[in-house]
Amino acid sequence: MKVMDGGICSVKGVRSYGIKPGKMGLAVIVAEGNAAGVFTRNKVIAAPLIVTRDALEKNGKLAAIIANSGNANAFTGEEGLADAREMASILAGKLGVDSDLIGVASTGVIGRKLDVGWIDDNIDEVVCSLTSSPQGNSKAARAIMTTDTVPKMAAVELSSGICIGGIAKGSGMIEPNMGTMLGFVYTDAEVDSDVLDSCLKKAVDKTFNMIVVDGDTSTNDMVLLTATGASEVRPDIDEFQQGLESILTDLAKQIAKDGEGATRLIEAQVRGAVSLEDARLVAKAIVRSPLVKSAIFGKDPNWGRVVAAAGYSGADVDQTKISLAFSNGSDSAVLVDNGKIISEDIEMLGKLSSIMGSPEVIIRVNLDVGDSSATAWGCDLTYDYVRINAEYTT
Amino acid sequence: MKVMDGGICSVKGVRSYGIKPGKMGLAVIVAEGNAAGVFTRNKVIAAPLIVTRDALEKNGKLAAIIANSGNANAFTGEEGLADAREMASILAGKLGVDSDLIGVASTGVIGRKLDVGWIDDNIDEVVCSLTSSPQGNSKAARAIMTTDTVPKMAAVELSSGICIGGIAKGSGMIEPNMGTMLGFVYTDAEVDSDVLDSCLKKAVDKTFNMIVVDGDTSTNDMVLLTATGASEVRPDIDEFQQGLESILTDLAKQIAKDGEGATRLIEAQVRGAVSLEDARLVAKAIVRSPLVKSAIFGKDPNWGRVVAAAGYSGADVDQTKISLAFSNGSDSAVLVDNGKIISEDIEMLGKLSSIMGSPEVIIRVNLDVGDSSATAWGCDLTYDYVRINAEYTT
Incomplete structure (x- = not known):
C-alpha cells in the first residue's frame, strides 16, 4: 500500500x-x-x-x-x-x-x-x-x-x-x-x-x-x-x-486534529478489554472527557482523569489490573502498572514533559481483563473551542 | 413546607x-x-x-x-x-x-x-x-x-x-x-x-x-x-x-450553578416524551452538550443545537412535532412550534436578549409524542472551565 x-x-x-x-x-x-x-x-x-x-x-x-x-x-x-x-x-x-x-x-x-x-x-x-x-x-x-x-x-x-x-x-x-x-x-x-x-x-x-x-x-x-x-x-x-x-x-x-480550537491530537489506545464494544467504550470515554481534554491542553499527564473515564465508560474495568502510559510515539512513560501508581522520578518527569508538549499525545490503557482492543481519536479542549462556539451563531 | x-x-x-x-x-x-x-x-x-x-x-x-x-x-x-x-x-x-x-x-x-x-x-x-x-x-x-x-x-x-x-x-x-x-x-x-x-x-x-x-x-x-x-x-x-x-x-x-467556570445556570424542561427515561435522556443531552453550553455562555439562543441534542439523545423524537422555547422564568420566547421555526420579530428579539442575559436560562422542549416529563440542570461552558481544568493538577 x-x-x-x-x-x-x-x-x-x-x-x-x-x-x-x-x-x-x-x-x-x-x-x-x-x-x-x-x-x-x-x-x-x-x-x-x-x-x-x-x-x-x-x-x-x-x-x-x-x-x-x-x-x-x-x-x-x-x-x-x-x-x-x-x-x-x-x-x-x-x-x-x-x-x-x-x-x-x-x-x-x-x-x-x-x-x-x-x-x-x-x-x-x-x-x-x-x-x-x-x-x-x-x-x-x-x-x-x-x-x-x-x-x-x-x-x-x-x-x-x-x-x-x-x-x-x-x-x-x-x-x-x-x-x-x-x-x-x-x-x-x-x-x-x-x-x-x-x-x-x-x-x-x-x-x-x-x-x-x-x-x-x-x-x-x-x-x-x-x-x-x-x-x-x-x-x-x-x-x-x-x-x-x-x-x-x-x-x-x-x-480530530482540526477539532474546533484544538492544539493537539489525542489518541486513546485501549487493549485488554472483555469485548470490542468495551474497548471502544473506554477509548471513546477517554477522548470525550472534558477533564482529560482540558488536562491535555494544560500539558498535564492527569492519569487519574483517564482512569475515572475508563471507570464510568460502562465497560468492565478492574481497577487493580489497569496499566496506563502516555506516549508521543517515540517516548513513553508508564504511570500506572497493574493498578499500582509508578512514582515519577526525574527521568520520567523529563520524558513526560516532552510527551505532553508533543502535537500528538497517545494514551495507552491496558485493562487486562480480556483480549479486545480499540483506538479512538480526539483533541484537547481549549479557550478557542469556547470562543468559536460562543460566537458562532444560528 | x-x-x-x-x-x-x-x-x-x-x-x-x-x-x-x-x-x-x-x-x-x-x-x-x-x-x-x-x-x-x-x-x-x-x-x-x-x-x-x-x-x-x-x-x-x-x-x-x-x-x-x-x-x-x-x-x-x-x-x-x-x-x-x-x-x-x-x-x-x-x-x-x-x-x-x-x-x-x-x-x-x-x-x-x-x-x-x-x-x-x-x-x-x-x-x-x-x-x-x-x-x-x-x-x-x-x-x-x-x-x-x-x-x-x-x-x-x-x-x-x-x-x-x-x-x-x-x-x-x-x-x-x-x-x-x-x-x-x-x-x-x-x-x-x-x-x-x-x-x-x-x-x-x-x-x-x-x-x-x-x-x-x-x-x-x-x-x-x-x-x-x-x-x-x-x-x-x-x-x-x-x-x-x-x-x-x-x-x-x-x-450546577457553581459548575467550574460557570456564569449561568441552564435548566432543561422536557415534556411530551414517550417515557420518563426518554424525557431524562433528552433533558440531560441538552445540558450536557458542549455546543449548547458554549452558546449559552455566548448568550446565543441557538435552538438548532438544542434540537440536535434531542435528536442524538437516544430518545424517540419526531422533528415535525418539536416545540421549543427559551425562558428566564418571567419572559418566554417560543422559537419552534410543532416543528415550524417562528421568525424572530423585533419584540421577540428584545425578549430573547433579556432572557439570554439572565443568570438562569430555562430551555423548554415539548416533544409531543407522549406524556412523560423531566428536568435537568447544567451550566454554561466558559473560558474559566478550561482554565480551571487545564491548570488543576493531579
Whole structure:
C-alpha cells in the first residue's frame, strides 16, 4: 500500500471542483459507479441525507455529488426536502444524468432556509471548472469547510494498482456516530454496491465513529463511497478493506486534529478489554472527557482523569489490573502498572514533559481483563473551542 | 413546607464543624440514626465509598460522618482502603462509638496517598468545636469544598414539624449518576433505613442524577441520608419524599450553578416524551452538550443545537412535532412550534436578549409524542472551565 497525493483526484476518472467565495461554498464531484453511504444516527436528520439515502436505496449507484457549506438544510421541513431535491436536479440537468443518481450533502447552520438560488447562480462556475487534476480535489475539499481550518484529504494505491482516495470535512459537533462530518471517498476498483456497503460500515465503525471533538452528533453527517471500476480490477476484499480503513483513519485523524480550537491530537489506545464494544467504550470515554481534554491542553499527564473515564465508560474495568502510559510515539512513560501508581522520578518527569508538549499525545490503557482492543481519536479542549462556539451563531 | 436557614444544623440533634486551613479540609457531622446512601456508578470506586457502603450494609445506621477535601483517596489500592478505615477509626475513638457506624467521604485529587496523619493531627480541633449552631453547618459545608466557589446548603420544615436539611459540594466532574459530588442530608423524622433507602434513591434520580457540569462521573460521589428520629414523628411518606426532593433539588441546582467556570445556570424542561427515561435522556443531552453550553455562555439562543441534542439523545423524537422555547422564568420566547421555526420579530428579539442575559436560562422542549416529563440542570461552558481544568493538577 502506497500513500498518494491528490485525494479523490488520484482515483482514475474522478473530476471535481469547488468554490467558497464567502460563508456559502459549493462543491461538485463527478464519477459514476456503485456506491454506498453511512448516515448520521441523529433522529433529527437533515433533508439532503434523506435525498441521498433514497438515491442509494433505489440505484446502489451514484453519478455525482453536490455539496454545499454554510447552511445545513436541517430542520427545514418539507421545504428543505424540496430544496435538497432541487440541488440534485440542478446538477443532474448540467450533467445530463438522472437526478436520482446525485448525492446531496449540506453542512453549516441548522434551521435556516437554504438559498437554492445561490447554488443555481454558481453551479456553472463549478461544473465548467471540473478537473481530474489535484486542484479539483483541493478546491472541492476547501469548498465544504465550515469551521475547519485546513482541507482534509487522503489517498492510497494498493499493490493491485487500485486507488482509493477521499476528502472530508468536520471540526465541531463531532462525536461517535458521526459529527457534522462529510466524507466522500472514491475508488477505481470494481466492487458491487452491497460489498461496498459492508466494507464502508465496517471501516466507518473503526474510524469516523471513533473520533470525538465535543460529543455532539450532527444532523448532517454522511460518508459516501463510490467505486468507478475504471481500473477494471476486482480487488482482493481484505486488501481493499485495509486500504479503505487506512484512508478513513487518515481522514478521521485529520478531523480530530482540526477539532474546533484544538492544539493537539489525542489518541486513546485501549487493549485488554472483555469485548470490542468495551474497548471502544473506554477509548471513546477517554477522548470525550472534558477533564482529560482540558488536562491535555494544560500539558498535564492527569492519569487519574483517564482512569475515572475508563471507570464510568460502562465497560468492565478492574481497577487493580489497569496499566496506563502516555506516549508521543517515540517516548513513553508508564504511570500506572497493574493498578499500582509508578512514582515519577526525574527521568520520567523529563520524558513526560516532552510527551505532553508533543502535537500528538497517545494514551495507552491496558485493562487486562480480556483480549479486545480499540483506538479512538480526539483533541484537547481549549479557550478557542469556547470562543468559536460562543460566537458562532444560528 | 417552609424553607429554613441553617442546612443540616436546622435538624434537631445534628452537630457539625469543619476546617479548611489550606488544600486539605476536614468536616465532621455527628447525629445517630437510621441511614441510607447512594454511591457513584463509576466502576473505579474510591476507598471511602467501600468503607461507608459496608457500614450501611452492616448496620443500616450511622452515628457520624467524617469527610476530607483535597485528596479523593481514589485509586489508592489496599493502602487507601486501610487509610479510609483509619479515618473511621480515628473519629470513632474520639466519639466513643463503633467505627462501623462512621460514614467516610473524600474529595480531591485521584491517585495520591491520603495524609491520614494530617487528619489525626486536626481531628481534635474539629471534634472540640462541634456545634448545632448554624456556624457548624457552614463550617462543615466549607471544609468539603474543592473547586466550589460557594458552600451549598438547604433546609425545609414540613407541616408535621419535621425538618430536613443538607449540605453538598460539587463543581467539576459532575454528570448523571453522580459527579465528585458529596451530599449529606439529615432529618429528625422517624424513618426506617429501608424506607430511607428507597426515598433517597427516588429523590437522587430526579435531582443529583439530573445535573451535568462536564459529563465526567467521579469515583467518589456519595449522598448519605440519616434520620435521627429526634422529632419523634413518623412522617407521611409522600410529604417526606416531597420535602427530601425539595432539599435535593435545591442542592443539585446550587451545584450546577457553581459548575467550574460557570456564569449561568441552564435548566432543561422536557415534556411530551414517550417515557420518563426518554424525557431524562433528552433533558440531560441538552445540558450536557458542549455546543449548547458554549452558546449559552455566548448568550446565543441557538435552538438548532438544542434540537440536535434531542435528536442524538437516544430518545424517540419526531422533528415535525418539536416545540421549543427559551425562558428566564418571567419572559418566554417560543422559537419552534410543532416543528415550524417562528421568525424572530423585533419584540421577540428584545425578549430573547433579556432572557439570554439572565443568570438562569430555562430551555423548554415539548416533544409531543407522549406524556412523560423531566428536568435537568447544567451550566454554561466558559473560558474559566478550561482554565480551571487545564491548570488543576493531579
